[in-house]
Amino acid sequence: MKKLIDFYNSSIGKKVTMSLTGLFLCTFLLEHLIGNLLLFAGEETFNAYSEFLVSNPVIRFVEIFLFASLLFHPLVGLLLWISNKRTRPQKYEVYQLKENTPLASRITMLTGSLIFVFLVVHLRTFFVPLRLAEVKPSGYALVVEAFSSAPYCAFYVIALVFLAYHLRHGFQSAFQTLGLRTKSYIGLLDAVAFIFWFIIPLGFALLPIYFYFFQPATTAAATALGVH
Amino acid sequence: MNVTLKVWRQKSKDDKGRFVSYPVRNVSPDASFLEMLDVLNEELGKKGEEPVAFDHDCREGICGSCGIVIDGRAHGPGRGAATCELRMRSFRDGDTIVAEPWRATPFPVIKDLVVDRTSMDRIMYAGGYISAKTGGVPDGNSTPIPKPVAEEAMDAASCIGCGACVAACPNSSAMLFVGAKVSQLALLPQGKVEAKRRVERMVDQMDKEGFGNCSNNYACEAECPKEISVQHIARLNREFLKKTLA
Numbered sequence: 238m239k240k241l242i243d244f245y246n247s248s249i250g251k252k253v254t255m256s257l258t259g260l261f262l263c264t265f266l267l268e269h270l271i272g273n274l275l276l277f278a279g280e281e282t283f284n285a286y287s288e289f290l291v292s293n294p295v296i297r298f299v300e301i302f303l304f305a306s307l308l309f310h311p312l313v314g315l316l317l318w319i320s321n322k323r324t325r326p327q328k329y330e331v332y333q334l335k336e337n338t339p340l341a342s343r344i345t346m347l348t349g350s351l352i353f354v355f356l357v358v359h360l361r362t363f364f365v366p367l368r369l370a371e372v373k374p375s376g377y378a379l380v381v382e383a384f385s386s387a388p389y390c391a392f393y394v395i396a397l398v399f400l401a402y403h404l405r406h407g408f409q410s411a412f413q414t415l416g417l418r419t420k421s422y423i424g425l426l427d428a429v430a431f432i433f434w435f436i437i438p439l440g441f442a443l444l445p446i447y448f449y450f451f452q453p454a455t456t457a458a459a460t461a462l463g464v465h
Numbered sequence: 466m467n468v469t470l471k472v473w474r475q476k477s478k479d480d481k482g483r484f485v486s487y488p489v490r491n492v493s494p495d496a497s498f499l500e501m502l503d504v505l506n507e508e509l510g511k512k513g514e515e516p517v518a519f520d521h522d523c524r525e526g527i528c529g530s531c532g533i534v535i536d537g538r539a540h541g542p543g544r545g546a547a548t549c550e551l552r553m554r555s556f557r558d559g560d561t562i563v564a565e566p567w568r569a570t571p572f573p574v575i576k577d578l579v580v581d582r583t584s585m586d587r588i589m590y591a592g593g594y595i596s597a598k599t600g601g602v603p604d605g606n607s608t609p610i611p612k613p614v615a616e617e618a619m620d621a622a623s624c625i626g627c628g629a630c631v632a633a634c635p636n637s638s639a640m641l642f643v644g645a646k647v648s649q650l651a652l653l654p655q656g657k658v659e660a661k662r663r664v665e666r667m668v669d670q671m672d673k674e675g676f677g678n679c680s681n682n683y684a685c686e687a688e689c690p691k692e693i694s695v696q697h698i699a700r701l702n703r704e705f706l707k708k709t710l711a
Binding site for chain 2: 247249251253317320321323324325326327329330332333339345410414415416420
């Protein structure tokens with residue numbers, strides 16, 4: 238235990254914490270997107286999937302790690318950010334960091350903060366009613382309702398652009414911190430990173446865009462209209 | 466060529482410091498940045514003013530003494546060159562050049578452009594060596610080392626310890642310096658024996674000195690006058706994890 242505490246207290250240990258929690262969240266993103274794409278399969282299929290998530294004990298167990306990561310990743314990130322700020326109390330008169338570094342690497346704190354705000358809103362919209370409400374609503378209906386609002390959809394898409402920037406830096410950074418970004422694997426890593434920073438946020442962004450513009454009807458709405 | 470040098474002046478460690486602008490006239494475009502400072506100092510001397518203090522020694526990019534942040538870049542514009550190798554032709558006639566010291570808590574300014582870099586020495590004392598007595602010169606090839614490994618160790622060993630990585634890093638992290646120093650020994654059979662103890666002590670000392678955490682934006686690699694690769698940071702992380710898991 239002492240070894241583990243010493244490890245966490247070291248600068249590399251904190252970075253490894255960021256790396257492991259970040260990569261765990263990345264695997265969650267992949268699973269979450271695959272599940273969400275079932276929205277295109279229609280209300281019945283999606284609600285069955287949604288019900289499976291709520292009732293499956295394995296998912297409930299993994300969820301503990303998910304929430305721990307969601308808590309630790311931003312918290313340790315914030316602590317690192319604060320301690321890093323202290324290393325240069327006297328700022329440079331001229332500092333051309335942008336000439337040497339990609340934009341994504343310079344704005345991880347900003348992108349991360351917005352993703353955190355997004356997560357709070359996101360959990361409030363979907364997780365809270367689906368998991369905590371006494372009468373469980375239809376997951377599909379919740380999606381249709383949420384994505385009928387233009388500002389809400391715009392907020393989603395903007396947050397996903399921020400997520401793309403966050404992962405553009407974060408994904409390769411996680412492997413560098415674990416010492417796995419070696420010469421022989423950089424090509425492979427960049428290809429996998431592309432899936433995570435580009436394809437996944439794009440996949441998520443398709444949902445609000447699709448639901449806003451095509452507005453598929455829910456069963457409840459169809460019944461109300463007398464259509465079967 | 467004529468330039469205006471806006472340079473950081475600070476009398477001592479406790480002085481608050483400020484920027485002072487000096488015109489520097491008739492500088493050869495082929496002069497190095499340090500030679501331009503020599504020209505300025507000669508002028509200041511003639512006027513009875515205190516010359517601008519700056520670190521320098523070999524003036525051929527191998528000692529690691531010089532180091533100035535010039536126009537917001539550690540060792541100035543361009544790549545793969547120390548301040549002493551930076552030529553005035555990199556600037557335009559009439560330019561105002563901003564010169565300031567390395568800025569980082571573990572590098573307190575002593576005077577003008579001179580900073581105290583003994584924090585890096587203390588990291589080396591903590592473990593950047595082999596404690597075995599080396600004896601006489603060994604026979605050639607008595608310890609076979611594959612060529613690519615020897616090359617990589619040599620690349621790491623080209624670190625001159627100037628501190629540009631720290632100066633360029635937004636977090637003042639010394640990971641490239643420590644990475645290079647850990648790598649050069651961890652790659653070779655002679656250094657492997659003490660690898661675990663070395664990485665533990667050096668990282669511990671690095672943290673104690675108050676250097677920041679690496680956020681992998683690789684500004685260090687871009688500004689390193691010896692173009693040391695961040696692959697050595699990956700190896701440092703690997704060595705540290707190996708030490709922890711073993």
